[in-house]
Amino acid sequence: MDTNTIFSKALQLHPLTEDEAVHIYEHAPTDKLMAVASVIRQKHVPGKTVGWQIDRNVNYTNVCLSGCLFCNFHCKPHETDKHYTPAIEEYCEKIEALFAIGGNQLLLQGGLHPSFKLEFYESLFRELKKRYPTLKLHALGPPEVAHIARLEKMTYRETLERLIDAGLDSLPGAGAEILIDRVRKQVSPAKPDAQSWIEVMREAHRLRLATSATMLFGLIETLRERVQHLLKIRKLQSEKPKNATGFLNFICWPVQLKGTKLAKNYSLKPVTPIEYVRTVAISRIVLNNIKNIQASWLTVGRDTAQICLYAGANDLGSIMMEENVLAAVGIKERMDVKSMVHTIREAGFEPYLRNQHYQLVEQSVSARVCV
Numbered sequence: 463m464d465t466n467t468i469f470s471k472a473l474q475l476h477p478l479t480e481d482e483a484v485h486i487y488e489h490a491p492t493d494k495l496m497a498v499a500s501v502i503r504q505k506h507v508p509g510k511t512v513g514w515q516i517d518r519n520v521n522y523t524n525v526c527l528s529g530c531l532f533c534n535f536h537c538k539p540h541e542t543d544k545h546y547t548p549a550i551e552e553y554c555e556k557i558e559a560l561f562a563i564g565g566n567q568l569l570l571q572g573g574l575h576p577s578f579k580l581e582f583y584e585s586l587f588r589e590l591k592k593r594y595p596t597l598k599l600h601a602l603g604p605p606e607v608a609h610i611a612r613l614e615k616m617t618y619r620e621t622l623e624r625l626i627d628a629g630l631d632s633l634p635g636a637g638a639e640i641l642i643d644r645v646r647k648q649v650s651p652a653k654p655d656a657q658s659w660i661e662v663m664r665e666a667h668r669l670r671l672a673t674s675a676t677m678l679f680g681l682i683e684t685l686r687e688r689v690q691h692l693l694k695i696r697k698l699q700s701e702k703p704k705n706a707t708g709f710l711n712f713i714c715w716p717v718q719l720k721g722t723k724l725a726k727n728y729s730l731k732p733v734t735p736i737e738y739v740r741t742v743a744i745s746r747i748v749l750n751n752i753k754n755i756q757a758s759w760l761t762v763g764r765d766t767a768q769i770c771l772y773a774g775a776n777d778l779g780s781i782m783m784e785e786n787v788l789a790a791v792g793i794k795e796r797m798d799v800k801s802m803v804h805t806i807r808e809a810g811f812e813p814y815l816r817n818q819h820y821q822l823v824e825q826s827v828s829a830r831v832c833v
């Protein structure tokens with residue numbers, strides 16, 4: 463297989479086959495991968511702008527049935543002394559702090575709670591929207607939706623319709639990990655399977671809900687399985703209705719092993735910065751129908767995230783006020799508004815404060831802290 467022929471095909475934005483993508487992932491030099499990915503970024507998003515966002519994570523519960531081996535955040539239903547569910551006043555305090563620095567979106571995530579049924583999420587969303595009509599809710603994820611649907615004996619579509627009606631604005635691609643059941647069965651034994659993730663996303667696209675796609679890698683998957691994951695995302699995007707938003711972006715990040723059952727049960731090597739950069743570049747090259755590729759500064763650090771801007775990424779995501787899931791595996795990296803702007807400028811790009819839909823946000827509040 464000839465690397466240059468594969469690159470020419472990719473540069474015309476033609477979809478690569480699995481074997482072609484695996485070939486360049488395994489064999490192409492990193493500088494070549496980065497250069498090709500950068501040219502493709504220019505075709506999707508011309509210029510030097512790099513998107514970023516102000517939003518805030520809030521975890522609605524840490525109780526979870528799934529027991530993912532890489533997760534130190536959750537607790538089991540029987541560990542009642544560890545249960546956590548914020549009161550509405552806590553939400554209000556966090557939302558007001560978010561508004562004060564110019565953000566208006568909550569990333570609401572949590573575990574698969576055995577007894578939180580649809581009504582819990584509907585009343586939470588409604589109450590938050592009643593108190594803060596301009597608040598945006600980027601909430602749950604396909605495994606949560608599948609779990610709620612199972613509890614309620616409803617279809618994914620009905621569940622999503624009810625959540626949208628209650629105030630869900632967009633659906634994060636959380637819980638995709640690697641969309642290969644051989645991997646999922648070992649690392650996330652009780653999580654809904656790959657097909658459920660895909661089916662929930664398919665319904666979300668049909669309902670015109672904006673979504674994102676993700677990949678958590680460095681688990682026990684092979685390079686080929688990572689590529690297969692990307693191809694499933696690409697296929698799903700290609701199937702969305704013409705006027706649907708579909709996946710707004712794609713974000714991959716390496717698993718954090720510290721203190722996890724995953725590290726105890728398997729002898730895994732952490733993903734290196736170079737492997738991360740290569741994976742971002744491969745994502746940009748393979749996902750020819752997704753416009754925005756995000757680098758995860760939180761998990762790989764600012765320096766590596768800056769390099770990813772030369773490997774096809776055009777977005778650094780959110781400053782992530784209050785992140786608890788990765789903090790539970792020792793991630794201490796933090797970013798405020800000022801340092802996000804500085805990080806993008808220092809790498810030679812122009813920061814672009816955006817909302818979930820990649821529309822420019824007026825920098826009335828943030829501009830004061832940015833300059």
Ligand code: SF4
Pocket residue numbers: 526527528529530533534535536572573574605650653
């Ligand atoms: S990653 Fe999510 S689904 Fe998995 S155990 Fe943690 S909270 Fe549960």
